[in-house]
Amino acid sequence: xxxxxxxxxxxxxxxxxxxxxxxxxxxxxxGAGAGYADYExxxxxxxxxxxxxxxxxxxxxxxxxxxxxxxxxxxxxxGDADTRALNLSAIGRLPLGESFSLFGEVGALGWDTDVANxxxxxxxxxxxxxxxxASDLVDVQLRYRRVEDMGDEGxxxxxxxxxxxxxxxxxxxxxxVAPAPVPAPVAPQPEPEVTYExxxxxxxxxxxxxxxxxxxxxxxxxxxxxxxRFSEQNPDYQVELAGYADRLGSAEYNRKLSERRAMAAKxxxxxxxVAAENIQTxxxxxxxxxxxxxxxxxxxxxxxxxxxxxxxxxxxx
Numbered sequence: 001x002x003x004x005x006x007x008x009x010x011x012x013x014x015x016x017x018x019x020x021x022x023x024x025x026x027x028x029x030x031g032a033g034a035g036y037a038d039y040e041x042x043x044x045x046x047x048x049x050x051x052x053x054x055x056x057x058x059x060x061x062x063x064x065x066x067x068x069x070x071x072x073x074x075x076x077x078x079g080d081a082d083t084r085a086l087n088l089s090a091i092g093r094l095p096l097g098e099s100f101s102l103f104g105e106v107g108a109l110g111w112d113t114d115v116a117n118x119x120x121x122x123x124x125x126x127x128x129x130x131x132x133x134a135s136d137l138v139d140v141q142l143r144y145r146r147v148e149d150m151g152d153e154g155x156x157x158x159x160x161x162x163x164x165x166x167x168x169x170x171x172x173x174x175x176x177v178a179p180a181p182v183p184a185p186v187a188p189q190p191e192p193e194v195t196y197e198x199x200x201x202x203x204x205x206x207x208x209x210x211x212x213x214x215x216x217x218x219x220x221x222x223x224x225x226x227x228x229r230f231s232e233q234n235p236d237y238q239v240e241l242a243g244y245a246d247r248l249g250s251a252e253y254n255r256k257l258s259e260r261r262a263m264a265a266k267x268x269x270x271x272x273x274v275a276a277e278n279i280q281t282x283x284x285x286x287x288x289x290x291x292x293x294x295x296x297x298x299x300x301x302x303x304x305x306x307x308x309x310x311x312x313x314x315x316x317x
Contacts, residue, residue, distance in 0.1 A: 026062075026063075026174060027062065027063040027069075027172055027174060027175045028060070028061065028062045028063075028172075028173070028174060029060065029061055029062075029063070029139075029170050029171060029172045029173075029175075030059075030060045030170070030171050030173075031057075031058070031059050031060070031061075031139075031141075031168050031169060031170035031171065032056075032057065032058050032059075032168065032169055033056065033057040033059075033143070033166035033167060033168035033169070034054070034055070034056050034057075034166065034167060035054075035055050035056075035164065035165045035166035035167055036052065036053075036054065036055060036164070036165050036166075037052065037053050037054070037055040037077045037078075037162055037163070037164045038051065038052045038162065038163040038164075039051045039052065039053075039160040039161075039162055040160055040161040040162070040163065041159065041160050041161065053077060053078045054078045055075060055076065055077050055078065055164055055166065056075070056076050056078075057073055057074065057075040057076070057166055057168070058073065058074050059071055059072065059073030059074065059168075060072055060073070061073075061091065063091075063093075066093060066095055067092065067093055067094075067095075068090070068091070068092055068093070069090075069091040069093070070088070070089070070090055070091065071087075071088070071089045071090075071091050071105070071107075072086075072087070072088055073086070073087050073089070074086050074087075075087065075109075075164070077162065077164070082113065082114045082115070083111055083112065083113040083114075083115075083150070084111065084112050084113075085109050085110065085111040085112070085147075086109070086110045086111075087107055087108065087109040087110070087125060088107050088108055089105045089106065089107030089108075089125065089127075090105070090106055090107060091103055091104070091105055092104045092105075093131075098133070099132060099133045100130065100131070100132055100133070101130070101131050101133070102128070102129070102130055102131075103128070103129050103130075103131060103141075104126075104127065104128055104129075105125070105126060105127035105128070105129070105143075105145070106124075106125070106126050106127075107124075107125050107126075108122055108123070108124060108125065109122065109123050109124070109125045109147050110122045111123060111147075111150055113150070113151065115151065119151055121150070121151075123147050123148055123149050123150050124147075124148050124149075125145055125146065125147045125148070126145070126146055127143055127144055127145035127146070128143075128144050129141050129142055129143035129144065130142055131170070136172065136175050136176055137171060137172060137173070137175070138169070138170070138171060138172075139169075139170040139172065140167075140168070140169060140170075141167075141168045141170060142165070142166070142167055142168070143165070143166045143168055144163070144164070144165050145162075145163075145164040145165075145166070146161065146162070146163055146164070147161065147162040147164065148161050149161065150162055194314055194315070195314075195315045196313065196314055196315065197313045197315050198310055198311070198313075199310070199311055199313050200308055200309070200310055200311075201234065201308065201309055201311055202306060202307065202308040202309075203226060203227055203230035203306075203307045203308075204304070204305060204306040204307065205223040205226065205227070205304075205305055206223070206302045206303070206304050206305070207219070207220035207223050207224065207265060207302060207303050207305065208220065208298065208299070208301060208302050209261055209301045209302065209303075210301070211246075211248075211301065212249070212257065213301075214257065214260035214261045214263075214264045215264070216264055216265070216268060220265075220303075221268065223305065224265060224268050224269055224272070224305060225272065227239060227269060227274070227305050227307045228269055228272035228273060228274055230307045230309070231269075231273075231274045231278070231307060231309075232273065234307075234309030234311060235309075236309050236310050236311075237278060237307055237308065237309040238278055238280065238307070238308055238309070239269065239274060239278055239279045239280070239305065239306070239307045240279075240280050240281075240282070240304075240305070240306045240307075241262045241265050241266055241269075241279060241280070241281045241282070241303055241304070241305055242262065242281075242282045242283070242284065242303065242304045243257075243258035243259060243260075243261040243262030243263075243265075243281070243282070243283035243284065243302075243303045244258050244261075244283075244284055244285070244286075244288060244289065244300055244301070244302050244303070244304070245257045245258045245261075245285050245286050245289065245300065245301060246286060246289050246291050246297040246298075246300040246301055247286045247289045247291070247297070247300070248297065249286075251285055251286055252285075254285040254286040254289075255283060255284075255285030255286075256285075257285070258283035258284055258285050258286075259281075259283040261283070261301075261302075261303050262281045262282065262283045262303055263281065264303075265303045265305060266279050266281050286300070288300075
């Protein structure tokens, strides 16, 4: 049996070490596999060798990104051929969702066999596989490899192509799911500056009376109810009541009639809770009457009610 390692195997190992040292490892991995090797072109009857055997492997590698990596491995093809091999390969990957990926492999395999008088050399290899990501740490993968032209028929009567199928367990100590990007902190908006402005709000309306009457009709009470509600909602209020009459009758009589009308409105508001001291009354008789027709004179028989209050309004700048 050969006791020395071929120079070609040493060269491959040194090249792989150079790649490993130069890379700042992020997703580096280690793996082991077991499977089957088939030696083509070996006739057991003539050579005395089995044309198939078990195979085991150890390997390590580094993924530069999710699509490309490199790998260094050792494989022992058992059985009668008793061949040991060291390979350096380039790995290309195609992710299929979050859990599965396909990968392809091309590289060189340095081998050392004990067949006949022993032999050693370097052969090309190519492979395909599928990987399942069981967790951040563990992958399970199935790999097929083909090695061309192992041995030298003319030199020792042994030359074959090898088909190799392996079931492999792979550990990724540093692999993690990339965290979602953290959004940049948003600078807090400055608090708006709040100021207050005094504004005057009003509620007004007119109530109408029948001819020569100071009695409040239902419609008149409804209008005064609105004034009373305004007063409840705005404590700082003042109410002004102004009574009027049409031109029918004497001026003195109409002045007193307009007074009675204004006072009737005031008494109703006081009953509704409006403070008497906040109510100002005035009466003008027929001074401002303009009606000529009956419809126009009806508009002169009225009390104008106006309520106003000062409120503080918040202004945001």
